Amino acid sequence: MSQKRENWGSKIGVILAVAGSAVGLGNFLRFPVQAATNGGGAFIIPYLIAFLLLGIPLAWMEWTLGRYAGRHNYGTAPSTLHIIFGKKKPWAKHLGSIGLLPPLFIVFYYVFIQSWILAFAYYSLTGKLMEVTAQGSAAVTQFFGDFIMLKTCVGPIPSAIIFFLITFACNMTVLALGVRKGIERVNKICMPILLFLGVLLVIRVLTLPDIGKGLAFMWNPNFSELANPKVWMAAAGQVFFTMSLGMGIIWCYASYLKPKEDLVLSSLTASATNGLAEIIIGGTVVIPIAVIIAGANIEECAKLGTFGLGFQTMPYVFGTLPLGGALQALWFALLFFAGITSAISIIQPLISFCEDDLKFTRKKSVATISTIIFIGSLTAIFGLAAGTVDELDFWGGTFLLVVFGAIQAIIFSFVLGRRKANAPESCADASADPDENEAFALMNEGAQIKLPRFFKPIIQYVCPAYLIILLVSYTFTDGLPLITLSNIPADAKVTFLGSEFSQLYFTWGFRGFMLLLVVLLNIAIAYAWRKGGTAEMGRDAGIHKMPLGKSDEYINRLANKKKKEK
């Protein structure tokens, strides 16, 4: 019954893993566009406020909920909520399914996008990308378009499929090695390399002639924009999405913390590392260089979006500079390291669900999740032009993150935050201050730096309110047309697998597919927690007050005592 879970090998391992999860395309491509279009340098004011009031507190809450989960030998939201709310509230585990949906939906397109980076890194190293760059920016755009639309082939097989299979195999191999030997080791190697490559690019960009003109677009403050509520929402949104919050990733990673391991400092360090990559590398490279070399203005950069900037503008811009091929390779290597550390973090919660809730072995869990991801990725690969990636990204990568973030904040503040640390159902350390609530007692266990007092009301009240405002305002501004599909013209057509469909009907049909996944996931959860099932046996009232770090010893002592009594 007491299946032993893995732990992180070191504190720096978990910090780099969480930072690696957070540092991704959003840092290098989304942040600069958001900043440049929302007040330039002045954007940093709402950004830092959101970082303090929303990002850091929510990260601490998610780490704490992860610690709670790990203490009961679980790593995902369904089981954690089931334990928090108790058996009498069977809906709780199904509410927790919302925490598994973002990784499930995101992974269907993320591995495919990650494979584009690998392909472009390969084309940079072989000189192919430089050949295309020499023909002008339109040729780069055409090359990228042909690649992702599966028109570039090696023999009869599209190159994109070959690179997808290689990327997919790499990710799953790392995950099959486990938390310590796979995820931790990869992050310990990739993160320092990523930061080093980023610094090299920053130095190269800052030494370009006329770079001041480019930096002006990114950093000259426009204070009048601060009166615009949309700028504040954009800053809050950027902080939320860049820190991997509301995805269930931190929750899962924190569940592998050792007992009595610090959480407050680790979370803050991971957030700071992500901020470093975002503000320094993201704020220096893309927009300034696109402005001074490609002559792009900010509206054009924003219109190009993340992929246009990353895969069309940047290779072209770097290609026009001396040692262009090397700079292109450097750029795609940076994105590749960011991609792999993020991809494995997105998949791990799904594996944890199979291992901890369904009680599969690691091998069986990896095989099951591999099959699901492979099938799901086909919808992104073949449905990219029909808008499947946009749908998966809206629900999995945007909307549900804010919903789940709000759920986490409410549970932390108003459920665990209302329980005393020494209550019978509390799983806080027995040595915790009895006047403290369970939420903060868990957060402060083993803390290397004490949580500043002024953060408590921010965590308990300001952050949940901030999140609810973010959710409501997003839903009724940008979200509503996307939810109701009112942004799609009635006569718009899309092509999927060679057949033409009405875009509206196709999108609703695809939503039906996503809904089917939600139903299947909830059937799996119900199966895991069926009466008398393996998962149901996982909760043992005896573990609540056992001395931390001595669980095996405690169990053995208890067993010996019972034997003697017999």
Add this chain to the structure above:
Amino acid sequence: MDAEFTTGGLIFMLTSWAAIIGLCIFCFSKVFKKK
């Protein structure tokens, strides 16, 4: 397109760099500090 990099822009850039580098130094020094 021809905007010049202003002193205000430079201040915002360097201050935010200093803030985030300072936070990283503080955190990592604590992480690597022997108990």
